[in-house]
Amino acid sequence: MRKDQRVKKNSEFQDIFQKGTSFANRQFVVYKLKKPQQIDFRIGLSVSKKIGNAVKRNQIKRYVRQVFLELKDEVKKEYDYVIIARKPAAEMNFHEVKKSLLHVFKRGSVLKMKSNGENVKKG
Template identity: 65%
Template sequence: MKKEYRIKKNKEFQSVFQHGKSTANRQFVVYVLQNELEHFRIGLSVSKKIGNAVVRNRVKRLVRQFFLEHKELVDQNKDYVIIARKPVAEMDYAEVRSSLQHVLKRAKVLRKTV
């Protein structure tokens, strides 16, 4: 993902946590907050409880891949913070994709699925 599509600073994460709306399912928690930009930004949080660095980085790659493939379907002008929960460690990409589609539909930020 390009640099302008990422949330990296703690202040930005805290802003989304404090002022955004959260939606969750068993695998992910998603916080959504309106931003002033013309595109969306994502921040990822994967705890050490999920696994070692290899597992955590794999989860982050899978989530980034989902947003890369579905960037036209996701509402623009929003910041997304995705928190991965423990079951994600054993999931493959198809399961991660369907779980993220489910939670983003519940948050009413995904237009339609492909």
């Protein structure tokens, strides 16, 4: 994930929280905000200290970034996304994180649709 694909500033996070829409499951909350002038999507990650030590928090962030990297062609480009990890995410391996994020993405229609109305990529 390139540096220019990340939401970094607090003001940008607050903008997404206030103006964007959110959807969630037990492990993750995802906020999205449409930015029509944007060429590529950007993501911001929030993993609380309640979830675990620095090693665990960084591991979760790496997993989420890797999921976005694998799905970069299917994710809608004109949005900023903020992903907030919840406590159950600390117990998950990469494949469980990916499955959980795919579930949340389907709920929030983050992935592009094929012409027949199905999501581009299945679990």
